[in-house]
Amino acid sequence: MLRGAVLFLSLLPALAGAQIAVPNAAPSAAVTGLPDWATALRHAVAACWNTGALSPEARATVVTLRVGFDAEARPLPDGITLRAGAPVSPAARETYESARRALIRCGAAGYPLPPADRALWQVMDLTFDPAAMVLR
Amino acid sequence: MTFLKHIPAALALALAALAAAPQAMAQPLRIVIDEGVIEPMPFAIPDFIDEGGASDYARDIARVVAADLAGTGLFREIPAEAHISRVTSFGAPIAYQDWQAINAQALITGAVQASGDRIVVKFYLFDIYSGQPLGEGLQFAGTPATWRRMAHKVADAVYSRITGEGGYFDSRVVYVAESGPKNQRQKRLAVMDYDGANVAYLTDSSSIVLAPRFSPTGDRILFTSYASGFPQIYLMDVGSLRVQSLGEQPGTMTFAPRFSPDGSTVVFSLERGGNTDIYALSIGGGGLRQLTNAPSIETAPSFSPDGSQIVFESDRSGSQQLYVMPASGGEPRRISNGAGRYGTPVWSPRGDMIAFTKQNQGRFHIGVMRTDGSEERLLTASFLDEGPTWAPNGRVVMFTRESAGAGGQSALFSVDISGRNLRQIKTEGAASDPAWSPLLP
Numbered sequence: 001m002l003r004g005a006v007l008f009l010s011l012l013p014a015l016a017g018a019q020i021a022v023p024n025a026a027p028s029a030a031v032t033g034l035p036d037w038a039t040a041l042r043h044a045v046a047a048c049w050n051t052g053a054l055s056p057e058a059r060a061t062v063v064t065l066r067v068g069f070d071a072e073a074r075p076l077p078d079g080i081t082l083r084a085g086a087p088v089s090p091a092a093r094e095t096y097e098s099a100r101r102a103l104i105r106c107g108a109a110g111y112p113l114p115p116a117d118r119a120l121w122q123v124m125d126l127t128f129d130p131a132a133m134v135l136r
Numbered sequence: 137m138t139f140l141k142h143i144p145a146a147l148a149l150a151l152a153a154l155a156a157a158p159q160a161m162a163q164p165l166r167i168v169i170d171e172g173v174i175e176p177m178p179f180a181i182p183d184f185i186d187e188g189g190a191s192d193y194a195r196d197i198a199r200v201v202a203a204d205l206a207g208t209g210l211f212r213e214i215p216a217e218a219h220i221s222r223v224t225s226f227g228a229p230i231a232y233q234d235w236q237a238i239n240a241q242a243l244i245t246g247a248v249q250a251s252g253d254r255i256v257v258k259f260y261l262f263d264i265y266s267g268q269p270l271g272e273g274l275q276f277a278g279t280p281a282t283w284r285r286m287a288h289k290v291a292d293a294v295y296s297r298i299t300g301e302g303g304y305f306d307s308r309v310v311y312v313a314e315s316g317p318k319n320q321r322q323k324r325l326a327v328m329d330y331d332g333a334n335v336a337y338l339t340d341s342s343s344i345v346l347a348p349r350f351s352p353t354g355d356r357i358l359f360t361s362y363a364s365g366f367p368q369i370y371l372m373d374v375g376s377l378r379v380q381s382l383g384e385q386p387g388t389m390t391f392a393p394r395f396s397p398d399g400s401t402v403v404f405s406l407e408r409g410g411n412t413d414i415y416a417l418s419i420g421g422g423g424l425r426q427l428t429n430a431p432s433i434e435t436a437p438s439f440s441p442d443g444s445q446i447v448f449e450s451d452r453s454g455s456q457q458l459y460v461m462p463a464s465g466g467e468p469r470r471i472s473n474g475a476g477r478y479g480t481p482v483w484s485p486r487g488d489m490i491a492f493t494k495q496n497q498g499r500f501h502i503g504v505m506r507t508d509g510s511e512e513r514l515l516t517a518s519f520l521d522e523g524p525t526w527a528p529n530g531r532v533v534m535f536t537r538e539s540a541g542a543g544g545q546s547a548l549f550s551v552d553i554s555g556r557n558l559r560q561i562k563t564e565g566a567a568s569d570p571a572w573s574p575l576l577p
Contacts, residue, residue, distance in 0.1 A: 034167065042167050049172035050241070053210040055301035055531075066164065077267060094300030097263065097270070099169070101241060104265040108236070125166040132170040 048106035057091035073113040099128040176212035184246035197287040204291035209557030304527040308573040314566035332562040354573040358393040405435040427465035471509030486530035528575040536568040
């Protein structure tokens with residue numbers, strides 16, 4: 001539990017630095033929130049993220065994955081990496097693998113991401129936060 | 137399937153940060169996923185490959201592994217009839233798409249070879265949606281008599297790789313096997329695999345036995361017996377079944393023994409002149425040390441895993457409650473504060489929780505709490521639940537449940553510390569007082 005709490009706290013500065021990359025094209029992203037397709041992606045991945053087999057420690061561990069997508073908006077299995085310093089704790093490893101499974105499983109046919117915004121979504125950081133979940 | 141909903145704080149923070157973020161920074165878009173599902177993970181385990189003289193083992197070992205995993209409630213086996221792909225050799229390439237098509241998230245393949253008095257079991261675990269093995273393959277060797285242990289070891293390795301915590305399948309449980317009517321019950325010590333298989337009886341039914349406890353290395357058992365006509369604690373060597381009495385004092389009764397984490401000391405209750413206190417005794421020799429000194433009943437001591445503290449029950453406040461004191465004795469502090477009576481506390485092997493029996497408003501419960509008494513959670517409720525014992529990984533609790541009425545019987549149950557997955561352990565007859573061993577070497 002302590003490990004999870006420390007990691008969660010360490011996430012806060014990272015969130016404070018969260019940014020939308022806005023290259024040259026005018027973004028569809030509103031600066032006050034996520035673009036609609038990002039919200040849809042968030043829900044699509046959440047529907048496949050199964051935390052049932054995770055240990056209590058893993059369920060309290062927040063991980064961030066950098067994810068690369070191909071032109072069909074499918075996650076590239078070799079393009080999914082854990083954004084973490086070394087050493088990676090066993091709990092973070094399990095949470096990472098459950099998140100990776102979710103991304104690939106639900107993205108096999110490609111996520112509904114707009115080609116026009118590909119510059120925004122071809123590489124994204126997805127933070128998986130099981131610690132924030134409560135039973136509905 | 138259980139849906140989860142997020143606490144919006146993290147997302148709000150993220151959105152607030154987004155609003156304040158400067159444009160045109162070359163950082164990837166960050167999205168917070170704080171919803172998900174809790175459901176058993178679907179896995180497939182075809183019969184293991186027979187690599188010579190092991191056709192029965194190849195099937196039976198796969199079945200035990202499947203039962204171990206499914207029995208946790210964290211995994212769900214996809215039946216063989218649904219398999220599209222066939223695993224025909226141990227090293228054959230995996231047709232990931234065929235397993236994805238039946239929604240398997242994990243695949244376990246294995247092979248068994250039997251030769252003379254030796255069998256070798258090896259296995260791989262695959263992450264189907266990542267399209268790669270999850271960890272390296274492992275191999276275990278043993279005698280044919282230990283084939284179930286090897287199956288449990290495979291299951292422990294799979295469980296550990298997926299959940300990130302230690303397994304508990306390759307373990308034993310000592311308990312009291314009961315027979316006969318309720319008013320003339322015969323009791324004897326028995327030991328079994330954690331799942332109820334491989335029962336062996338350690339004592340006959342000539343005298344009543346109670347509360348067996350494994351040593352930290354699993355090679356000795358403490359128990360209480362009425363062989364002398366009154367309760368007295370004994371130590372049994374599991375290999376030889378040799379028994380010796382411990383802490384025998386004229387005119388006293390001793391009961392509720394438990395080992396220290398290093399196995400060198402036994403703590404127990406000793407009744408003298410109508411008063412019961414907790415004492416410690418070094419097994420290798422040494423005097424009896426009194427740890428509590430109160431006119432009330434102090435009993436059911438259990439060490440913390442680091443050996444520094446002891447939790448026990450006492451009625452010094454007027455009702456049974458839980459207290460923690462230094463292992464050398466000293467002023468105890470009360471940790472139970474809810475309504476009702478608390479007893480039989482057991483410190484978890486992780487050190488973070490204490491399991492207990494609670495009686496309140498005519499019902500019995502098995503519960504867990506933090507070691508300071510906070511975050512109390514009741515996991516069960518029935519006519520009579522009592523005597524919890526922890527699985528070696530601290531995730532599951534086993535206990536005795538007795539049904540009501542003159543024909544009521546005792547049985548062993550287990551429950552996840554989340555309160556899910558309540559299951560009865562199959563035993564040959566009535567059973568009570570379980571004590572889980574450590575994970576076997």
